Amino acid sequence: MRTSHGQGGGLPCGVRVVCAGAQARLRVARDLNGVGCHDGRMDSHVTTYRTGDVERVLDLTSDAADWVAGRGDGLLHVFVPHATAGIAILETGAGSDDDLLAALRDLLPADDRWRHRHGSLGHGRSHVMPALIPPYASVPVLGGRLALGTWQSICLVDLNVDNAEREVRFSFVGG
Amino acid sequence: MRTSHGQGGGLPCGVRVVCAGAQARLRVARDLNGVGCHDGRMDSHVTTYRTGDVERVLDLTSDAADWVAGRGDGLLHVFVPHATAGIAILETGAGSDDDLLAALRDLLPADDRWRHRHGSLGHGRSHVMPALIPPYASVPVLGGRLALGTWQSICLVDLNVDNAEREVRFSFVGG
Amino acid sequence: MRTSHGQGGGLPCGVRVVCAGAQARLRVARDLNGVGCHDGRMDSHVTTYRTGDVERVLDLTSDAADWVAGRGDGLLHVFVPHATAGIAILETGAGSDDDLLAALRDLLPADDRWRHRHGSLGHGRSHVMPALIPPYASVPVLGGRLALGTWQSICLVDLNVDNAEREVRFSFVGG
Numbered sequence: 385m386r387t388s389h390g391q392g393g394g395l396p397c398g399v400r401v402v403c404a405g406a407q408a409r410l411r412v413a414r415d416l417n418g419v420g421c422h423d424g425r426m427d428s429h430v431t432t433y434r435t436g437d438v439e440r441v442l443d444l445t446s447d448a449a450d451w452v453a454g455r456g457d458g459l460l461h462v463f464v465p466h467a468t469a470g471i472a473i474l475e476t477g478a479g480s481d482d483d484l485l486a487a488l489r490d491l492l493p494a495d496d497r498w499r500h501r502h503g504s505l506g507h508g509r510s511h512v513m514p515a516l517i518p519p520y521a522s523v524p525v526l527g528g529r530l531a532l533g534t535w536q537s538i539c540l541v542d543l544n545v546d547n548a549e550r551e552v553r554f555s556f557v558g559g
Numbered sequence: 560m561r562t563s564h565g566q567g568g569g570l571p572c573g574v575r576v577v578c579a580g581a582q583a584r585l586r587v588a589r590d591l592n593g594v595g596c597h598d599g600r601m602d603s604h605v606t607t608y609r610t611g612d613v614e615r616v617l618d619l620t621s622d623a624a625d626w627v628a629g630r631g632d633g634l635l636h637v638f639v640p641h642a643t644a645g646i647a648i649l650e651t652g653a654g655s656d657d658d659l660l661a662a663l664r665d666l667l668p669a670d671d672r673w674r675h676r677h678g679s680l681g682h683g684r685s686h687v688m689p690a691l692i693p694p695y696a697s698v699p700v701l702g703g704r705l706a707l708g709t710w711q712s713i714c715l716v717d718l719n720v721d722n723a724e725r726e727v728r729f730s731f732v733g734g
Numbered sequence: 735m736r737t738s739h740g741q742g743g744g745l746p747c748g749v750r751v752v753c754a755g756a757q758a759r760l761r762v763a764r765d766l767n768g769v770g771c772h773d774g775r776m777d778s779h780v781t782t783y784r785t786g787d788v789e790r791v792l793d794l795t796s797d798a799a800d801w802v803a804g805r806g807d808g809l810l811h812v813f814v815p816h817a818t819a820g821i822a823i824l825e826t827g828a829g830s831d832d833d834l835l836a837a838l839r840d841l842l843p844a845d846d847r848w849r850h851r852h853g854s855l856g857h858g859r860s861h862v863m864p865a866l867i868p869p870y871a872s873v874p875v876l877g878g879r880l881a882l883g884t885w886q887s888i889c890l891v892d893l894n895v896d897n898a899e900r901e902v903r904f905s906f907v908g909g
Contacts, residue, residue, distance in 0.1 A: 632775065632776045632778070633776050633907070634776070634811060634905070634907055645865075647864065647865035647868070648817075648864055648865075648868060648869050648870075649817060649861060649862070649864050649865055650817040650850075650861050653850050653852075653861075654848065654849030654850035654851070654858065654861075655817075655848075655849075655850045655858065655861035655862060657849050658847075658848045658849050658850055658858050658861065658862050659862050659865050661847070661849075662841075662842060662862050666841060691866055692865050692866070693868070696868065696870065697811060697813075697870055697872060698813065698870070699776075699778055699811060699813050699903055699905045701778060706778070706813065706815060706903060707815060708814075708815030708816045708817060708869075708901075709817075710816075710817035711815065711816070711817050711864075711869065716865065732907060733776075734775045734776020734777070734905075734907055734908075
């Protein structure tokens with residue numbers, strides 16, 4: 385199973401469908417090799433999310449917390465293996481997720497200025513976004529719990545309306 | 560003491576007050592468990608800084624250097640567990656810290672555009688900032704020394720005038 | 735050799751010149767201590783690149799892939815020890831690298847607004863850029879291979895026309 389993870393996210397057996405609010409989510413069953421972390425090795429798995437055809441800030445925190453539960457101390461590394469998505473840590477549910485999307489409309493307008501012209505009008509902005517909102521984030525884990533602040537959530541940021549499904553790789557580097 | 564660190568930054572016993580230039584700083588005494596890093600475990604502690612009621616770029620480099628001193632090779636991970644602060648690596652003391660604050664006034668104006676409306680006018684910008692200036696940074700450590708360039712400093716960036724005190728978590732992942 | 739690496743990137747013996755497309759590259763011979771990673775230690779080396787006197791997005795992916803080859807599972811950490819450069823993960827060769835440079839001209843104009851006034855007109859923008867495009871990136875490595883998406887490249891972003899040569903530190907933290 386580690387090997388299949390090494391391929392960058394094909395869906396291994398054990399996929400189940402979970403409905404969470406508006407999003408249908410394809411959830412990769414947890415890698416039992418996770419136990420391997422406790423001897424200091426890195427463990428990693430991929431979850432696939434449906435982001436649909438709208439700009440989206442998708443909260444991944446509960447899945448991240450599940451992934452590190454019981455793993456002791458180390459670093460959680462979250463990585464999105466797509467050239468048009470990023471990972472941001474921000475408050476969700478109090479308007480800031482919409483504020484981020486509005487700010488990105490100003491900073492990276494969805495118009496015809498972009499040389500990269502594939503896909504919908506302004507698609508090129510989605511290829512610049514990862515330079516400002518990187519496709520990775522790292523969070524300390526202590527005693528198997530994310531050391532996030534009260535209002536911090538780990539979020540997938542996706543402006544790309546042409547790509548309805550996204551993979552996210554969760555890795556744990558045991559301290 | 561590791562456990563108390565796991566709680567996300569309450570001040571353990573051993574707190575002492577240090578005055579450094581304009582800032583009064585609450586300094587968490589160094590975790591003696593730091594020695595544990597040498598067997599490859601992660602060690603982590605939290606320091607609390609007073610940022611006051613103004614926009615601030617606060618240089619954390621000397622504390623970061625103290626934290627990794629004698630730890631051999633690995634990665635320093637700096638994390639601020641707040642939804643309205645970020646960590647940036649830049650030159651300080653030659654105008655660039657003020658230039659950053661000025662640029663952020665243009666990119667994320669302190670006006671009434673934000674849906675998130677708690678606190679002072681424009682507070683919502685502080686909740687978008689961590690998507691552009693993430694709440695974490697990582698720096699290689701070699702022979703117990705930060706492998707920073709000559710002009711690089713590790714800085715806390717805080718536009719939030721409503722929160723006068725900030726915690727910063729320093730973690731070391733032994734190589 | 736580890737020690738010389740600890741100094742932040744002087745060129746140790748074993749330097750050879752490689753010509754790759756438009757760039758003349760000074761390549762540091764691979765650190766044989768790399769084998770040390772397999773017991774969980776961090777290994778790190780510095781490569782020097784010629785970026786010349788123009789704004790540049792320089793693709794480092796092939797060097798990064800060479801560096802992690804055969805290292806098993808862990809994290810690649812890329813760090814540029816300069817206060818006027820950043821690391822971004824984006825698609826190259828399809829216009830997005832030029833789109834990024836164009837966006838940065840709008841977001842951080844090369845004019846006289848900057849307090850930091852050394853060097854060419856607008857040089858101050860290069861000192862603010864690392865707050866938005868950080869000088870580090872981290873990428874999961876599985877089975878000695880970068881877990882990048884199909885269209886992702888690891889790039890050095892350098893707006894600084896006054897500094898023609900840049901060091902990049904590649905570190906591997908064994909899982």
